[in-house]
Amino acid sequence: MNVKSIEKENVKAKIVVEIDKELMEQGVNKAYLKARKNIALPGFRKGKAPRKLIESIYGAHVFYEDGLEEIFPQVYEEAVVKQDVKAVGRPSLTNMDIAEDGVVTITIETEVYPEVTLGEYKGLEVEKAEAQVSDEEVKAELEQMAERVASVETVERGAELGDTAEIDFEGFDNGVAFEGGKGENYALKLGSGTFVPGFEEQIVGMSAGEEKDIDITFPENYKEDLAGKPVVFHVKVNKVSVTNVPALDDDFAKDVSEFDTLEELKADVRKNLEAKRTESIESAFKNAAVEKAVENMTVEMPSALVEQELDRQMENFAYQLQMNGMSVEDYAKMMGGDLSGMRNAMRPAAEKQAKVNLLLDKIAEVENLEITDEELDAEYAKMAENYELELERVKTLVSAEDLKADLKTRKAALVIAESAVAVAPKAAEAE
Secondary structure (H helix, E strand, O other): OEEEEEEEEOOOEEEEEEEEHHHHHHHHHHHHHHOOOOOOOOOOOOOOOOHHHHHHHHOOOOOOOHHHHHHHHHHHHHHHHOOOEEEEEOOOOOOOEOOOOOOOOOOOOOEEEEOOOOOOOOEEEEEOOOOOOOOHHHHHHHHHHHHHOOEEEEEEOOOOOOOOEEEEEEEEEEEEEEEEEEEEEEEEOOOOOOOOOOOHHHHHOOOOOOOEEEEOOOOOOOOOOOOOOOEEEEEEEEEEEEOOOOOOHHHHHHHHHHOHHHHHHHHHHHHHHHHHHHHHHHHHHHHHHHHHHHHEOOOOOHHHHHHHHHHHHHHHHHHHHHOOOHHHHHHHOOOOHHHHHHHHHHHHHHHEEEEEEEEHHHHHHHHOOOHHHHHHHHOOOOHHHHHHOHHHHHHHHHHHHHHHHHHHHHHHHHHHHOOOOEEOOOHHHHO
């Protein structure tokens, strides 16, 4: 085999390879042996037809394309890998010439890993907010805590705003039930605005066991087939309940925490909110610094890298859906689209992440970042603890090479973030 030429232009490479007769013959014979079991010729049992006879009928080169597939891994190794052509994605065969002496010349085209030119990535000025928590946010958190421990009591009276009415309902348009207008044992909090305007207000006063028809006119901006239409809902109230939310006082603090007073609980809630806010701000600061470094970078993106990142994001999303008992296909249908539409919607984010990956890889290279065995072991131990798996099990699931690459990119991101200079947000954005 002889690599005749390699032409590189931007993120594409064209490689011309000459395959000698002996190597090509190996591939062609393998292809014939695989194909002959399905070939039947007059005078021969199926699978017993001689190769020369088949070639005389169907053409001397009938097995050449399949034969090339048989030896392509070897060809790729010599023509791409050993030539230090950093290919990405799937290569394509664009031409095949067969000489009279049996020598085959092929042209392989592939996208290649791009040249990355780093711009400024250290000492970047990045806006960073202060971790402030308002009294209103503390109060809202306390109210949520109170709602979580609230008791629910069934009442034998007419429903009031703020109560929860468990209802059966069905909607009719000119006497005909319409799709999506029916529900059973639906827990509706009156005054929540969950249903269309005018619905919840007409439940007020109804008691358990009571039924009635409610006249409703859908808003003009409702879905097309019902927009602006007057309809009738037949409603039956099955149960009325009231939620008793405890008062925010010292007794409440003792019941829900280790603190004796509400003021102590407030201080602890504020501290926790500030810690979460700080963590969120630090993460946003780091991401903003990395994005700014990406903007300063010069690179031409191979489409194959974007598609690879898109595949990874789709796989992760599908796994998350699977954990919640839903397939990605069902999710796409539920959102009114299909997998192709989902890929198109996710492509901009995938391209952005692919650029981030290139940036961090290049910084890891120029900064000579390395991962020690101690750092690798510590990360494995952390993963085992987080996923509640045996350490050896984690090591079989995540290769050391992949984990080192991930840790390197994290280090590269820290190089950017730790050198970045925090500046106050612009007044309008802060407000």
